[in-house]
Amino acid sequence: MKLLSNVFAIEIAAYAIMSNHYHIVVKVNKQTALDWSDDDVIKRWYQLYNGDSLVDRYINGEVFDDATMTFFNEIVSKWRLRLYDISWYMKNLNEFIAKEANKEDNCTGKYWEGRYKSQALLDESALLSCMAYVDLNPIRANMANTLQESDFTSIQERLLHFKAQIKDNKKVQLNPSQNIPQKDDPAHISQPAELKPLGGEHIAGGIPFSLLDYFELVDWSGRHVHPKKTGYISHSIPRVLVTLNIEETIWLEQVQSFRRQYANFAGSKHALCRQAAKNDVKWYKGAG
Template identity: 60%
Template sequence: MTRARKALIDLSSTSYYHLVARCVRRAFLCGEDKYTGKNFNHRRIWLVERLKLLSSVFAIEIAAYAIMSNHYHLVVKVNRQQALNWPDNQVISRWYKLCRGSPIIDRYLHGDTLSEAEQLQVSELIEKWRTRLYDISWYMKNLNEYIAKTANKEDSCTGKYWEGRYKSQALLDETSLLSCMAYVDLNPIRSGVANTLEDSDFTSIQERINHFQNKANVKKSNQYEFKCQANQPRSLKPFGERVHEHTLPFSFLDYLELLDWAGRHVHQKKAGYISTNTPSIFESLKIEVVTWLDRVQNFGTHFGNFAGSQTILRAHAAKNDVNWYKGVG
């Protein structure tokens, strides 16, 4: 049953979400169309550039992404508190980067004298824009509409470009966040279009690896800065540790080791083999190896709109007055 979007995105429960949008037409979103012989790889660049622009405007950070042939995956964090702390002028400046402004706001910025009613109107507009700037639906609207219009213009056609509204999954605990990020980053390997993380084009893990290699000789003037900033792309949410604020709750090297290990097991030609040299992150998060591998390979179908441990899923279902969520056996 279709649920209202406000029932699926609950920032009081989690700020992390997995988002998926799929192309409706047979013509590929990206890659090579075997039917027409046309290559649409350049559209991947559109998506990545638009994602980064939007995340520089919205209080929504990118944790992971993968741009596939006819769909894409995102793992994002909504930073509501950051948006609430923005000064009014910063809210206006950010909104104006994407949308048309308002005559009354233009007068406010120009320093014109406003009546009490006009001042109230300015305040209401700023708060409306502030709310939208941490709203996932507005973020996805600005992403999907732009790509659809640009692709339709290139194809000289009109009509729907996406098969429907985007799909969202709330990631309710650290294990679901970790497994979902791995599921997204390993998409090209799992589908057989890449053999290694470095070859996984237009994924966040390839971008992180390339950036890490390019910055490998940066002097360690500050250990925390070196780990969480100098060696990580500014456009992606950095890895850190639980004790560090505003970072993903894992170290980048642990995550890289985990993906490298998992990639050897989810590849189509290497399925079923489990090495005894498992990454240490399994022990720290108390994750069962076989269960985790199943999640990484089948995350999209294993859970519905909410992902987490059975205990958390049951508690969240009770909170929302429903009997069960998919993923609870």
């Protein structure tokens, strides 16, 4: 998954790997792919595929005439388009997993029930609730009691990376009752290199929420979601919900049943209606 993210112009915002399925929240950087040079595209494509004999000749320094150059440009353009296409990303990911699983089971045939399901996140609220929904999968499934015990999730990776960073930094403390970082994000604290960073206004191109605010929000949500969870439940609403003007009950409903609330698009009623008008349809699930 992370290898493909480094090859494609697709960033990982959140993920959860479960026993028989997985969830992933991604950002498609179309403009980044369009800005790549031909050599960049070729180098990335060759990390996954054998390529093309004509491109091999270009790599070996052969000078093409105009007609041959036209064919070469068509090949590279096709690869460029595929390198920011979610369908090609998922094709590579699911194909690899299926082959490895069939190899382990010493069998052949279809592995996945379907191709994949996707939802477009239309606004910040949808992005945040979908990320939390994904990160809380092990909590909802009663497979983990804390975020740090939620194996194979992006929230666990972010927390462990953060805790490793603060060992030598006394400015940031962990709240012992919640086991989440406190105080504002220090600029010099790094985040996992293979995940899209959370940074509010402080990191260009980052997810528009503070890292520590996100930790607080997911921890708070998990304490309400988990039916058997014990411990302290804060009576104060997390700052992110106040900023986005999201009601507490609506948020908790979203992070528990995000997939059932929406179809192809997810967002506020206004965002869904706007997208429906743009696509010349009357409505989308979630705005009706």
